[in-house]
Amino acid sequence: MNKKLMAVLLTGLMTSQVQAAEWQALPETAPAPADNPTTAAKVELGKMLYMDPRLSSTGTVSCNSCHNVMEGGDDSRAVSMGVHGQTGGRSAPTVWNSAFHSVQFWDGRANSLEDQAKGPITNPIEMGMKNHDQAMTVVKDIPGYKAYFEKAFGKNSMNIENAAKAIAAFERTLITPNSAYDRFVKGDKKALSKQQQDGMNKFAELGCVGCHSGAAFNGPSNEIGVGFYAKFPTFADNDYVAKYKLTDDKGRGGVTNNAAENNMFRVPTLRNISDTAPYFHNGSVKTLEEAVRVMAKTQLNQDLSQQDVKNIVAFLEALTGDYPEISMPRLPASKGSSVVAD
Amino acid sequence: MNKKLMAVLLTGLMTSQVQAAEWQALPETAPAPADNPTTAAKVELGKMLYMDPRLSSTGTVSCNSCHNVMEGGDDSRAVSMGVHGQTGGRSAPTVWNSAFHSVQFWDGRANSLEDQAKGPITNPIEMGMKNHDQAMTVVKDIPGYKAYFEKAFGKNSMNIENAAKAIAAFERTLITPNSAYDRFVKGDKKALSKQQQDGMNKFAELGCVGCHSGAAFNGPSNEIGVGFYAKFPTFADNDYVAKYKLTDDKGRGGVTNNAAENNMFRVPTLRNISDTAPYFHNGSVKTLEEAVRVMAKTQLNQDLSQQDVKNIVAFLEALTGDYPEISMPRLPASKGSSVVAD
Numbered sequence: 003m004n005k006k007l008m009a010v011l012l013t014g015l016m017t018s019q020v021q022a023a024e025w026q027a028l029p030e031t032a033p034a035p036a037d038n039p040t041t042a043a044k045v046e047l048g049k050m051l052y053m054d055p056r057l058s059s060t061g062t063v064s065c066n067s068c069h070n071v072m073e074g075g076d077d078s079r080a081v082s083m084g085v086h087g088q089t090g091g092r093s094a095p096t097v098w099n100s101a102f103h104s105v106q107f108w109d110g111r112a113n114s115l116e117d118q119a120k121g122p123i124t125n126p127i128e129m130g131m132k133n134h135d136q137a138m139t140v141v142k143d144i145p146g147y148k149a150y151f152e153k154a155f156g157k158n159s160m161n162i163e164n165a166a167k168a169i170a171a172f173e174r175t176l177i178t179p180n181s182a183y184d185r186f187v188k189g190d191k192k193a194l195s196k197q198q199q200d201g202m203n204k205f206a207e208l209g210c211v212g213c214h215s216g217a218a219f220n221g222p223s224n225e226i227g228v229g230f231y232a233k234f235p236t237f238a239d240n241d242y243v244a245k246y247k248l249t250d251d252k253g254r255g256g257v258t259n260n261a262a263e264n265n266m267f268r269v270p271t272l273r274n275i276s277d278t279a280p281y282f283h284n285g286s287v288k289t290l291e292e293a294v295r296v297m298a299k300t301q302l303n304q305d306l307s308q309q310d311v312k313n314i315v316a317f318l319e320a321l322t323g324d325y326p327e328i329s330m331p332r333l334p335a336s337k338g339s340s341v342v343a344d
Numbered sequence: 345m346n347k348k349l350m351a352v353l354l355t356g357l358m359t360s361q362v363q364a365a366e367w368q369a370l371p372e373t374a375p376a377p378a379d380n381p382t383t384a385a386k387v388e389l390g391k392m393l394y395m396d397p398r399l400s401s402t403g404t405v406s407c408n409s410c411h412n413v414m415e416g417g418d419d420s421r422a423v424s425m426g427v428h429g430q431t432g433g434r435s436a437p438t439v440w441n442s443a444f445h446s447v448q449f450w451d452g453r454a455n456s457l458e459d460q461a462k463g464p465i466t467n468p469i470e471m472g473m474k475n476h477d478q479a480m481t482v483v484k485d486i487p488g489y490k491a492y493f494e495k496a497f498g499k500n501s502m503n504i505e506n507a508a509k510a511i512a513a514f515e516r517t518l519i520t521p522n523s524a525y526d527r528f529v530k531g532d533k534k535a536l537s538k539q540q541q542d543g544m545n546k547f548a549e550l551g552c553v554g555c556h557s558g559a560a561f562n563g564p565s566n567e568i569g570v571g572f573y574a575k576f577p578t579f580a581d582n583d584y585v586a587k588y589k590l591t592d593d594k595g596r597g598g599v600t601n602n603a604a605e606n607n608m609f610r611v612p613t614l615r616n617i618s619d620t621a622p623y624f625h626n627g628s629v630k631t632l633e634e635a636v637r638v639m640a641k642t643q644l645n646q647d648l649s650q651q652d653v654k655n656i657v658a659f660l661e662a663l664t665g666d667y668p669e670i671s672m673p674r675l676p677a678s679k680g681s682s683v684v685a686d
Contacts, residue, residue, distance in 0.1 A: 062421070083404045086425075276680040315680065319679075336619075
């Protein structure tokens with residue numbers, strides 16, 4: 003394990019008690035990078051591109067197919083299904099509040115939402131475009147898109163970098179504030195039930211907050227591009243590891259080729275977690291109760307009582323916030339000519 | 345050919361000149377059957393069910409996947425793609441203004457939108473559910489749906505018949521009035537360009553209105569459940585038939601097993617036709633220009649000049665109306681438990 007990672011992990015563990023006292027509400031706006039300030043025109047274009055299945059080779063898979071904003075921002079599946087019914091090895095992370103992740107993908111291989119947005123378009127088992135030029139050729143062949151790019155980025159701006167910037171700008175609006183938990187930490191002491199408060203205290207006491215802290219419950223430090231990773235499983239001497247195939251995926255190690263980072267994953271947000279079954283990077287666990295049990299055992303070597311599990315689940319349910327209303331975009335028409343080839 | 349069909353067809357041909365003088369604007373509301381009056385509660389529930397991919401075995405295909413209301417109400421594909429990347433032999437008809445079709449599906453095998461809505465859910469290459477019970481088990485396993493069914497249909501109302509009624513009620517709201525053509529026939533003589541008016545006159549003069557008449561351009565008579573069919577191709581002695589495989593699909597004859605009805609199809613609406621490439625029941629023709637050429641030859645035995653083709657296409661583009669703004673529904677969460685099996 004490299005020193006930087008070790009430092010981040012130790013910081014996580016050592017500050018768990020402090021964090022417990024530092025419950026944070028979710029901000030209502032997300033930070034944007036200096037080279038891509040959020041504007042209404044970018045968000046409008048980004049929403050169209052995000053919803054447009056014509057960005058896939060078959061015309062059937064949009065960003066929203068696997069990260070459905072009408073649901074919990076994922077696809078309800080163990081592992082996602084891309085073009086021609088192909089499946090990969092990982093479960094789609096929620097797009098809701100993804101702006102608060104310091105790195106993107108389970109293995110952190112993208113440092114920004116902009117960078118992330120480009121990945122699935124050319125992944126052969128996801129959206130299946132041969133390259134970004136092919137994707138942009140489709141976008142250019144749809145006459146209506148030009149005006150939206152010009153409004154957002156100026157003349158001659160129809161390129162993949164701007165498409166990704168627009169999608170990222172839209173994603174930065176996907177925030178779910180005002181959960182019962184948020185109201186509680188802002189002072190409404192009736193916002194959480196006794197059971198939820200018991201669960202919250204147990205969550206802190208056990209040390210879950212070592213990794214799941216901060217406003218999005220995804221790490222104590224979330225400087226964009228740095229990444230906060232945890233080894234999963236940390237304790238591998240239990241039956242869950244084989245049952246749920248927890249060591250099959252190298253995670254971060256698969257990106258860095260550093261064996262010390264095998265099975266390390268970017269810590270996911272717990273916001274709206276009860277809306278995103280099934281669970282974990284491989285979607286192997288079907289219920290939130292079981293996910294809590296598995297995490298306690300594999301990360302903290304704890305066997306929880308059934309009452310503790312129920313209390314923690316009740317607390318986690320209080321992390322579901324207000325999903326903003328979204329109007330459906332009109333996707334510009336291809337105007338009398340087919341643009342889908344596959 | 346049975347007498348009823350013959351009568352309908354003859355009526356279509358004989359009234360073409362009359363119809364030419366009877367250009368009709370699109371109504372802003374659609375008729376509903378006596379046993380399913382449209383209500384706001386049904387439309388709200390129906391929109392959710394229409395958008396919910398969990399009604400498919402894989403959790404990836406909703407009604408909206410192939411009949412995308414963000415686009416022209418179809419999927420931009422030649423033939424649709426269902427669960428596990430499977431494809432069938434027909435192109436998805438648009439859902440926009442489908443309430444004005446007297447029968448549903450290309451072969452008219454459903455007499456109502458309610459009846460149609462049930463079909464794809466259990467079609468093994470579309471949404472892939474084993475049966476309607478399996479689909480309704482998923483809906484019942486999502487806690488939030490119960491309240492919406494009760495609001496729309498009363499207590500103990502979670503069944504496939506009511507799900508289909510709700511979807512149909514939503515679909516009856518999918519109307520696109522106020523096209524340039526509609527404004528023209530309502531008296532705004534500047535709503536159509538000279539070229540579009542030339543195309544409109546040619547469209548009538550050629551006899552296209554024999555089948556594509558009425559407010560939705562889908563037949564002179566559209567009593568719900570009766571059906572207006574045309575033989576396609578009527579004139580098969582041309583190269584288009586082999587090139588576009590126009591006789592491979594038996595159409596209505598495949599439903600009735602009456603050879604006289606082979607290659608007969610429910611006449612589709614031409615509303616928003618420039619937004620629904622590619623064309624025909626098998627999606628074999630990629631551009632609207634070519635579709636116009638093929639129709640003139642196969643249905644009327646006419647070879648059109650390039651100018652006539654362009655004029656008619658310009659007229660057809662004037663049939664694109666105002667798509668209403670639709671807010672995205674929140675799909676109720678499965679609450680910490682996975683509901684997708686496949």
